[in-house]
Amino acid sequence: MPTSTSIHPILDQAPTTESFRKATLRGFRKDQKQIPSKFLYDDRGSKLFDKICELEEYYPTRTEIGIMRENVSAMAEAIGPAARLVEYGSGSSLKTRILLEQMGEDLAAYVPVDISKSHLLESAEALAEDYPAVPIQPVCADYTTSFELPEPPRSARRTVGYYPGSTIGNFPRDQARAFLEQIAHTVGPEGGLLIGVDLKKDVDVMTAAYDDAEGVTAAFSKNLLRRMNRELDATFDLDAFEHQVLWNEERGCVESHLRSTTAQSVTVADESFAFDAGETIHTEDSHKYTLDGFASFAADTGFEVESVWTDDRSYFSVQYCTTRSDSA
Ligand code: AVI
Numbered sequence: 164m165p166t167s168t169s170i171h172p173i174l175d176q177a178p179t180t181e182s183f184r185k186a187t188l189r190g191f192r193k194d195q196k197q198i199p200s201k202f203l204y205d206d207r208g209s210k211l212f213d214k215i216c217e218l219e220e221y222y223p224t225r226t227e228i229g230i231m232r233e234n235v236s237a238m239a240e241a242i243g244p245a246a247r248l249v250e251y252g253s254g255s256s257l258k259t260r261i262l263l264e265q266m267g268e269d270l271a272a273y274v275p276v277d278i279s280k281s282h283l284l285e286s287a288e289a290l291a292e293d294y295p296a297v298p299i300q301p302v303c304a305d306y307t308t309s310f311e312l313p314e315p316p317r318s319a320r321r322t323v324g325y326y327p328g329s330t331i332g333n334f335p336r337d338q339a340r341a342f343l344e345q346i347a348h349t350v351g352p353e354g355g356l357l358i359g360v361d362l363k364k365d366v367d368v369m370t371a372a373y374d375d376a377e378g379v380t381a382a383f384s385k386n387l388l389r390r391m392n393r394e395l396d397a398t399f400d401l402d403a404f405e406h407q408v409l410w411n412e413e414r415g416c417v418e419s420h421l422r423s424t425t426a427q428s429v430t431v432a433d434e435s436f437a438f439d440a441g442e443t444i445h446t447e448d449s450h451k452y453t454l455d456g457f458a459s460f461a462a463d464t465g466f467e468v469e470s471v472w473t474d475d476r477s478y479f480s481v482q483y484c485t486t487r488s489d490s491a
Contacts, residue, residue, distance in 0.1 A: 176304035247319035271319035329361035332450035343464035381406035
């Protein structure tokens with residue numbers, strides 16, 4: 164039986180489809196057409212992403228889970244007792260289970276924040292059943308914008324953000340910086356952040372992770388076209404675009420694009436857009452870091468990297484960062 168008493172009412176701050184329309188039109192009017200990658204995650208996109216995480220080529224999920232399993236007691240020790248854990252973009256909270264297993268009753272509250280209400284409630288219910296001693300306070304919001312946290316039901320010694328998956332890599336650098344600053348502000352002085360950060364490695368390994376042989380990532384990427392057809396009355400022919408991936412050395416990221424295979428014109432929300440043959444829509448960046456690079460990046464945002472855990476091949480890292488006692 165789910166212990167519904169441990170789930171607090173959902174705090175609903177979900178965005179509207181209007182934001183998708185605005186962002187798409189703004190992105191399509193640029194010389195390099197683009198759409199923010201957060202719009203990849205409608206219901207179908209979220210399911211396809213779950214499939215990506217199981218692909219042979221997609222090393223980050225499996226590697227991060229291994230790091231978590233191996234080092235969770237040291238992570239719990241770093242976080243300390245009676246913390247309030249706020250997970251940004253909780254999804255199905257898979258990695259969180261490793262933390263909850265270890266910390267359980269020690270937590271003042273677990274606050275999953277996610278843009279998808281159905282995903283959020285489903286996973287909150289499943290977690291409440293398995294960890295009845297942990298108060299769960301779901302928040303439905305676009306965590307990249309400012310949102311409110313509910314009052315914790317028990318007094319918390321500190322607030323710790325949890326941001327696994329190297330999702331920080333999907334932000335442009337300036338937005339990643341602003342986002343970490345926002346987390347530093349939310350967790351306040353003597354707060355913490357446990358974050359998954361993908362590391363630079365062989366270019367073929369990095370690009371194959373975004374261009375799998377089965378075509379799941381291509382379907383994930385093309386789902387954006389489907390979503391525009393459905394939600395914005397767009398007229399995309401899905402067969403007239405192909406998924407394209409490249410490593411950008413200067414920017415330190417894998418870029419994903421949808422490439423028009425022919426010259427064509429497409430309508431989106433009553434506006435017409437011309438595509439040359441070979442022209443692309445930039446759909447996603449996945450930035451990769453060096454350990455030193457991330458440490459100095461974090462330092463710019465008010466965080467200091469306190470501990471780093473990696474795998475044998477140094478493919479991925481989980482890092483615990485803290486704010487100073489006098490931080491704003
Ligand atoms: C969620 N994020 C960290 C994934 C990544 O690795 O950039 C999204 C993804 N896109 C294609 N495959 C995975």
